[in-house]
Structures are given as structure tokens and as C-alpha cells.
Amino acid sequence: MTKFQQLRELLLGDERRALERQQAQIDALSDAHADLAQQLPALIEAAEQGPAKPALHQALSPAVAAALDDSVRRAPQRIVDALFPIIGPAIRKAIAEALRGFVLDINRAMEMSFTPRGLRWRFESWRSGVPFAQVVLKHTLSYCIDHLFLIEREAGILLYRYSAPELPDLDADAIAGMLTAIGDFVRDSVQAPGGGSLASATVGEHLLLVREGPRATLAAFVRGVPPAALHERLSQKLEDLHRGAAGDPGFDWPVEAARALDVTAALVVRGEEQRAPMPKWPWIALALFLAIGCSWLIWQRIESGREREQLQSIVAAEPGWRLIALDRNGAWQLKLLRDPDARSVTHLQQQFGGSVEVDEIAFLSLDDMPVARRAERTLALPATASVRVERGVLALSGEVDSAWTERYLPLASAIAGVRDVDTRALKIGPTARERLQALAEDLNRRALRFSRGGADVDEDQRSALVADVRRLVEMAQSLEVRIVATVTGHSDEGGSERRNRRLRAERAQILHDSLRAAGVGADQIVIAVDNPQALAPKATMHWEIR
Amino acid sequence: MSEARKICLLGDFAVGKSSLVARFVRNTFSDKYLTTVGVKVDSKEVRLTDRAVKLVVWDLAGKAELDSLNKTYIRGAHGLMLVVDGTREASLRAALYLWMQSQKQLAQVPVVLMINKLDLVDRWEVSAADIERLSESVPTFRTSALSGEGVEAAFASLAQRVTERP
Numbered sequence: 001m002t003k004f005q006q007l008r009e010l011l012l013g014d015e016r017r018a019l020e021r022q023q024a025q026i027d028a029l030s031d032a033h034a035d036l037a038q039q040l041p042a043l044i045e046a047a048e049q050g051p052a053k054p055a056l057h058q059a060l061s062p063a064v065a066a067a068l069d070d071s072v073r074r075a076p077q078r079i080v081d082a083l084f085p086i087i088g089p090a091i092r093k094a095i096a097e098a099l100r101g102f103v104l105d106i107n108r109a110m111e112m113s114f115t116p117r118g119l120r121w122r123f124e125s126w127r128s129g130v131p132f133a134q135v136v137l138k139h140t141l142s143y144c145i146d147h148l149f150l151i152e153r154e155a156g157i158l159l160y161r162y163s164a165p166e167l168p169d170l171d172a173d174a175i176a177g178m179l180t181a182i183g184d185f186v187r188d189s190v191q192a193p194g195g196g197s198l199a200s201a202t203v204g205e206h207l208l209l210v211r212e213g214p215r216a217t218l219a220a221f222v223r224g225v226p227p228a229a230l231h232e233r234l235s236q237k238l239e240d241l242h243r244g245a246a247g248d249p250g251f252d253w254p255v256e257a258a259r260a261l262d263v264t265a266a267l268v269v270r271g272e273e274q275r276a277p278m279p280k281w282p283w284i285a286l287a288l289f290l291a292i293g294c295s296w297l298i299w300q301r302i303e304s305g306r307e308r309e310q311l312q313s314i315v316a317a318e319p320g321w322r323l324i325a326l327d328r329n330g331a332w333q334l335k336l337l338r339d340p341d342a343r344s345v346t347h348l349q350q351q352f353g354g355s356v357e358v359d360e361i362a363f364l365s366l367d368d369m370p371v372a373r374r375a376e377r378t379l380a381l382p383a384t385a386s387v388r389v390e391r392g393v394l395a396l397s398g399e400v401d402s403a404w405t406e407r408y409l410p411l412a413s414a415i416a417g418v419r420d421v422d423t424r425a426l427k428i429g430p431t432a433r434e435r436l437q438a439l440a441e442d443l444n445r446r447a448l449r450f451s452r453g454g455a456d457v458d459e460d461q462r463s464a465l466v467a468d469v470r471r472l473v474e475m476a477q478s479l480e481v482r483i484v485a486t487v488t489g490h491s492d493e494g495g496s497e498r499r500n501r502r503l504r505a506e507r508a509q510i511l512h513d514s515l516r517a518a519g520v521g522a523d524q525i526v527i528a529v530d531n532p533q534a535l536a537p538k539a540t541m542h543w544e545i546r
Numbered sequence: 547m548s549e550a551r552k553i554c555l556l557g558d559f560a561v562g563k564s565s566l567v568a569r570f571v572r573n574t575f576s577d578k579y580l581t582t583v584g585v586k587v588d589s590k591e592v593r594l595t596d597r598a599v600k601l602v603v604w605d606l607a608g609k610a611e612l613d614s615l616n617k618t619y620i621r622g623a624h625g626l627m628l629v630v631d632g633t634r635e636a637s638l639r640a641a642l643y644l645w646m647q648s649q650k651q652l653a654q655v656p657v658v659l660m661i662n663k664l665d666l667v668d669r670w671e672v673s674a675a676d677i678e679r680l681s682e683s684v685p686t687f688r689t690s691a692l693s694g695e696g697v698e699a700a701f702a703s704l705a706q707r708v709t710e711r712p
Contacts (some may be wrong), residue, residue, distance in 0.1 A: 155552040173550055173602045177587030184618040185583045465595025
């Protein structure tokens, strides 16, 4: 070492060694910095496994959040691309869940639309102004959770169980295992992309709801019709449990599940809207309706029976009618044998209104009344005679003339239904022509008497004569014979011949006028030639029957 | 509530698994699930010396190997029960193959081997020497589903072992 070097060592040796140490440190730091990029993943991984894990998370969180924020602002497309495979299925799943609930509610509303209960709810909706779907939801919130199982996802071990207290015990562990196995079976069978799973199944009145999480599955056996909100609530509870387990390695699933799901179960059970007992009034109304209906039917039957008996008795009591058939097809339909000489059915139809239709078949009856009518019609009885039939015996009474007797009496015993003829009460009188002749002769013997020396006549006398002449005219008309009267006026011995001639003419004219007043035609009266023979103050007539 | 442990019964078809389960547990579900879903689950509480444990027994439909569904079913099992038909030597090989397959999912879970059909011991194809060798590595029980012999002991042994694991 030269003296210069020795001197420099003496003066600057300490500083040089310090510089060398610092340089060595700088070199060591440089080397360490150069290897840091390679060592960082291993260091972080080691920190994640060691006790420094919470500190590492705490240290990295602000930086990661800031970096993420910065990256979103600077290159949003990269974030979108990275999240797309995750966010797409997540959105689709959320929409599917929401739609499922919505469709469930719509289906329920549609199912309820055309039932009596649905119509009642429609009325309630109309009355209250609340939408029908909401009314349906309000009334269909009747459900009860019978069993609630929280099952360890992988092994199928039961972590927690709630069962309604009134239900019998069951092998919950075996059921949890089978549910897991069936879920695996369904998943394996369907092989749905994205890890689909059994979400619900319906067995009788029970609905099985299954919500799967990464580490546990929640299965609920629900009786009744739960609202869509129950699905959401179960999912939420399961997510809460998983959230708690994620940050806690010592998470005690059974204990935490008991705490969370006991509350859920209690809430669910309390939240159950007890099905209101069915009001009694519909049954009462139905019973009343049935009673009224039955009463009406019974009354109809009784009334119908009464009308039938009435019709049968009327027909049976009517002579000349025989009932063949009686049916009711809306109106009463009678099939009837009726004698043409019996009464018509008009009075029957008038009595029952338009509710009676009669089908008549003609026949000959042996009843007394139609036999009597038949006899009247056959025998052409004059007004002075009558018939009566009793038990087949035709009794003739009154007066008939000999011509009728000769013509009609032989027919009486031949009338259908007549067994015997009784003529004891029948009087056989003169014929009409004989009575006409007798009356004419009587009038020929009579005269219209006047006052002595005048043409005055007593009015009573004249009226009586006119009445008898009118009867003669009627008899002649009925017999269709022509009668002619010759009128003659007479005078007594007193007075002059000239005066007597005038009186005879006046008296003949007065009688002529009286006959005209009695209905005798002008061509039926002839005034005779004056007869001067003194007799009496009168006028006479002479009737001829031609 | 006692602690629950999942036990899976594996074995070839017709080795008597379901009969063993029927001997051991109260049947909650019908055997038809074995042919439909491929598994039937029952449970039974086993009293050990110091505690009670509930065994949830998954009786898998008999197969010589595990398919994808069966692999799903054995997931999370705390113990395995291998069932062999003593009269069929092939069923022993099937059981061991099933065990080997399950090891990919269930590392180090307790296993018990049941050589079934002890009532037909005179027709057994599985030799006593093989059973002795097996019993050195896995607890082995001679059982009869018909008489019930050995069944309770096998399940109790497995229950004891699964409860010893954390």
C-alpha cells in the first residue's frame, strides 16, 4: 500500500466502508425487487393460508376496489366482457323466478275465475275496487308448512328440521337423504346446463319446495297454496345462512339454522291466513232453494193429481163420454169416445182453459141422455110432446096428432139404446089441418055485430075476432095451405032500402079491414055481392081452406 | 338430535345389501326406489358406549362399478360398507373395485367389509385365507341377512369408526 493509499485510508476509510455497506444494501434491495414479481403470488397465497389472512384482505380491499373502479372508468368493455358469462345467467335466473311466480299467480287467478268461489271474489273485487288478482291472492294465502328441512348439500345429512307439532313423527334423516338422492337423480337425468335442480314438486295436497345453495338445501313441505312470496322468503333465508357461513369457518350450521329457520317457520305459520270457515248462509240458501224446489215439485205433483182426478170424474160423470187415455205433456191430453148426441167438450176446455187438448172418437152410447137426444132428433117430436129415457125405457108424453103417430111412433123402438117404449102419457089429438078446419068453421058461425041503424062496433068484440083470425092465419101458414074469406054485410028490417044498402056495404068493409088487421092478405078476402035480405045488423065471413 | 353420519353400501348386484339394510333399519321407503332412483335411504340410531350416532344408510343399487350417478350418491359419505356374496368370488373383486373407485372421492373414509350369506357358508367361494388377509387391512365381518348374524356388529363397528373421525 502506498503512502497515499495509507493516507486516504486514514482520512476516508470509515466513509468508504459505510458507502460500501450502503451499496451492498442497495444491491440487495435491487435484487429483491427484481424477484418480487415472481414471488408475489406465492407470498399472497402464503398469507391467505396463514394468520396474516385478515390483514392481507384488509390491506388489499381498498387497492382492489380502487383498481376496479379505475378499470370500470377506463376500460368498461373489459369488465362487461368479464361479467357477461356470469351476469347473463344471473339475470335470466332472476327473470325466470319472477315470471314463475307471476305465472303461478296468473294461473291461480285464472283457475279461480269461473268457479263459484271465483265469482264471489269477482263480486268482492267489483264491490271493493281492488283488482281481482289481489283478491285472489288475499284469499289463497292459506297454507301451512308441515316440514322444513335444511340438508347438507353434499352428503344429504340433515342439518336442521322443523315439523308442525301436530304431525306424526317421521324418519327425517332418511327423507333428507332421499330428497338429496332424488335431487341428484333429477339433475343427473336432466343434465341441465348451468346446474338446474329440482325446485318444486306436487304430491296430493302437499307442495314440495326445494331451494338449493352451494352448501345446503332447504326443503319445505307445504300444505295449501303458498304465495310466490314464500319461495322468495325461503331463498332469502338460505342465502342469509350461506352469507353467514362464508365469512366464518366455525359456522355452526345446525345452531344457526335453528335460529334463522325457527323464526322463519314461526313467521310462516303465524303468517298463514287461517282458512275462514265456510259461511253457513250458502248452505242455508241452498237448503231453502232445495226445499222450495221440492215443495214446488210436490205441489205440482199434487195439483197435477188433483186435476187428473177432476178430469177423470168429469168425464166419468158426463153421459155419452168414455175416457180412453189421459196424459200430461205440458197440457192435458185426453183421448175420448164421445156420442155425437152427448154434450160437446167445449165446456171442459172452457173450465180448464187452454190446458186441455181433446182427441175425440165418435161412438154410440147407451147412456140415457144421449139416447133421449137421439130419440128427439129421430122422432121429430112436436112442441106439444116430450121424451124421457130411463134405463133404456123411452117414455113419450104430451100430445101428438095421429099423423105423427102413424109416421114416427114405429121408429121409437128402433132407436139405438131404447129397450122399450112407454106411450101411456102420450095423447093423440087432431091433426093440424083438422084444428084449422074446426077454427074456420067456428069463425064461419060467428059474426061481427054492429049497433042498430049504424056501423059502430064493440071494440072488445072486434079484438077477440081479430085474435082468432090471426091464429087461423098462423095455422094455415104452418100447414102451408091457402085460406080465403068471403065477407058479407047485413042489415035489419028498419030503415030505407037505400040506407040499409049503405049500412051493409059499410059493415062488410069494417069486417074486411079487421081481417086485414089480423094478417089476412088482400087477395085472400072477397066481399060478397050485396044481399038485401033483412037479417040483423052484422057482418059475417065464410072461410074456405084450399 | 344425535350426530348423523352418512354410510354408503356398495356391492355387486344380488349380494344381499338390501336384505342387510332391512335387517338393520326400519324401512321407510319402498325397495322400488332402488330400481328407479338407484338408491334407497334409511336411518338408524346406533348406541355406542359413550354416545349415540345416527347412521343414514344409503343403499345403492347393486353394480360392479360406479357410474356418474352413483358417484354423486356417495359424495360426502362418512363411511363405506362393502358387501360381498360369499358364494360368489367375483362379487369380492367387484367390491374391491368399487372401493378403489370410491377412493377418488372419499379418501380415507372408514370402510367395513361384510361377507354375506353366512347361512350358505358351505357353498362359499371366498376362501377363509382371503378373508384373513383382507381382515388385516379392513375390518371384515361374516354376516347373514337371513339370520341377522354379524349384521349389528358390522354396523356398530362402522358407526364407532365414523364417529372417531372429526
